Amino acid sequence: MAPGLYTVAGYLDVAGEKADRSGLAVLVDPETTLKDGPANVVLDASKARLLQTQAPQRTEDRQRKVDFNVHYTGQDPYTDYRSAYVLPPTYDDVYVAPTEPMKHGEFVLTTRWRKGEPQLALSALGGRLRFDALMQPGSALGTATDSRDVVYAGNGAAAAYEKVKAKGKVVVLERSDEVAPQERAEAAVAAGAKALIVVNDSAGALMECVGESTIPVATAHRDAGKTLIAMAKSGIVKLTVKQTQYTPFVYDLTRDYPGQVPNRALVYKPTKSDLARIDARYYSATDGKLAEGYRSDFTLSPSFNIPESEWHPGTRTEWVTPGQVWREFHTQGVDGPLPWSMVSGDNTYTKGSTTRLNWFAPATRPGQSESFGVYNSRWQNYMTWNVQAWASASDNMRLGGYLPWGETPSHLQIFQGSTRIYDNPNSGDMQWEEVPGGNLPYRAVLDAERPGDVFRLSTRTHLVLVDRRGRGRSRSRNALAGRATCCADDARRGSEAVLFWSAGRRERLRPTRLRRRRSRRCRARCSSAPLDRAGVRGTGVPCLRHRPAEGVPVRVPELALEDLAGGVGGQDIEELHQAGVLVAVPLPNTSSVRVGVVFRGAAEARIGGDFHEPRYRPGT
Incomplete structure (x- = not known):
């Protein structure tokens, strides 16, 4: 060497x-x-x-x-x-x-x-005696708690059940090289067992694939399993079996x-007071399906981990080490043709804090997350754009959401002034393309669709991002434009509104331009009132209001109600339930402008997302 x-x-x-x-x-x-x-x-x-x-x-x-x-x-x-x-x-x-x-x-x-909570928890004598069990790949797992009799079945071969009444009971047996794992599981199922516990015959935890078993199959350590075998042979002690398919909490x-x-x-x-608490809510684009996800630590990058099964919709309490840099990803529809993935940016949490995180929440719109290797940037005369078309709403995460490449219509166009300089008919990215020199205005236009028979909401989105300084990023010093459909009925008729925002003087944000195009069915009216120093308690907010057709069920995105509760001022929330309102509210203590929608309609509202204005600092 x-x-x-x-x-x-x-x-x-x-x-x-x-x-x-x-x-x-x-x-x-x-x-x-x-x-x-x-x-x-x-x-x-x-x-x-x-x-x-x-x-x-x-x-x-x-x-x-x-x-x-x-x-x-x-x-x-x-x-x-x-x-x-x-x-x-x-x-x-x-x-x-x-x-x-x-x-x-x-x-x-x-x-x-x-x-997380044990997938299969075994206990006896009212919980005074507990056993660790390791679920085996290929075995079934539900969510239930049962107290059942226990029987012993030797090495688990089919012949071992000839003198054992295993129907409706938990079977305990000893691992042996003479009987294959799948054969043990099949014999227990054939005998009518409700669960199978295999005691290891050597040191360490036992992990063996059991094929596709219709009952829970788990393993126990060699020495601890001796007590289980003694219980099964005696036949006088019941075993409580608690199955937890999706853990209600994680650490x-x-x-x-x-x-x-x-x-x-x-x-x-x-202790719990040493950690940060996250109350996570997972919305679903369907009535409930298999999902997966994980929270990755980023002390070192890249991070290595394995996605874990989840069920959406659902809620979960999550405890995390404070001060750690975390990134999360979750995917819905993993067992279908169009898995929908959501990726967060970097997040840290303070000791003793409680944070609410919403995943896949309406309204879905294009977004940008710094977690992607390809991100909006410019180096000399080379520019990159990457806009994720299907990001969900969030008050405290920068989310990027996407579908499999090329599986749904997606079209990105980049304009320098009025000249189109790039056209990608397949996705929402432009990577390392040469552009004219100098700080010139650019405009990114993204159109994307996804099938309504798979996704209940947000089946089409249209976004315009304007970079007036040519820096190739959404956090431009000047205004960004977000385009949103006016209402469900008029979306099919081309009705839309475009809001342009820029930093106003005297510590308040003002609209610099509001352009409306409306059909006869969407009689919109607009009002604008200044906001106070905090940016959220003014007498009103710039808004575009319409009233959809009568008799249609009300659907109110949660994020919009939260924003409106602090920013509308004087307007009654119940009144907003009866109307469709597009609002833009500066968030307190940030440089972000939240665009939210309260609407009533059978179809979804589509919004442009969060637009950042670094020169504006509320309350300063």
Whole structure:
């Protein structure tokens, strides 16, 4: 090997904390200097410390990750040594060896735990006796709690059930190489069992695919399973089986070790008051379908994780480590032809705070999230645009939403002045295109559609973004324009409104231009009143109001009501239930303008989204 600076690392299987538990040791020497002669490197697993991460309530580990990065002084970050390991569930305990501080570089190690309610919780004697169980891939899982008799079925072969009455009961058996996992599950189903628990015959957690079983199949550790076997053989103790298909809460916990891993106990046991709480609500474009998602930590980028199953619509309480940079993604319709994905930007949460997050909430409109690798930018005379056509409404996240590329109509056009310089008939992006030099005005026009038989709301969107300084980004210093359809009936007749906003003087935002085109059916009237210093308590807001046809059910997007409650001033919310209102309200303590819609109609309202004006600072 050539002389230089090296990092030596390894992962070693070790014994766990108990005789029937398995472990993994993470060993790393971030800095080894190789000069003229040989160098000795010792990675000692016996000195590794147990990672103890515990939630404030009973949980099971959903995902665990150990991730570290080594940066060498004077070298490009692309030469960094990075190693991330998402641990399989067959490891029970994780250990990390202590490290020394680097002299010629920077080292950081981060640990990540996702915890949730146990998928299958086993207990007896009124909860005084509990057993950990690991669900097996391929087995069925519902949401129910039952108390059932327990029977013992030897090694689980079909012949073992000849003298066992397993119908309606929980079957406990011992793993054996003589019987395949799928054969064990099929025999239990054929005997009428309601659940199957397989006790491991060696140390560690057991994970085996059981095919497609119609009953829950889980495994128990070898030593703890001996008690289960004794219960089953006695036949006098009932076992309570609680199934939880989609956890009602999660804990996303991280711990960073910058500089070095200390030679001390690596313990993280926060209370709820030590964490940040998120009340998450997941809307659905349909009546309820399978979804997936995850919250990724971004101490190190990119982040490595595995999506977890979810059910939308639904609600969930989520606890996270404060101060950590998080990004989230969720996808609906994962089992259909048009999965709809939503990605957030970077978010951090403060200790003790409570935040409400809405996902896939109406009204859906184009948006832009900094989480995408392709983002609105300009370098010299090369410009990039990336507008996600199907972003949902949110008061505290910059969301980008998209459908599979090329599966639905999407058309992006870029204009410099009145000249079209780029035309993409397939998607909403323009990447690294050469544009005329100088700060010239640009305009991005996006049209997108999606089928109404799959998505109940927001089946068509039209957006115009104006960059008057030619910087190729939506956060331009000057005004951005958002175009929204006036109402459901007039959307088919081409009726629309265009609002242009710019920074006004005397700490208030003013409309610089309002253009209306309306059909005879949409008799719109407009009013404009100044806002106060806070930007939300004025006597009115610029609005375009229309009254849809009578007899149509009222649909009110939640975000609009929240905005209007603080910004309309003097207008009764009940009155707004009876009308369609397009409003633009500066959000307090931000430089954002929220465009919201309260409407009544069988079709959806479409809006342009959030437009940022950095020169405007409410309350300053």
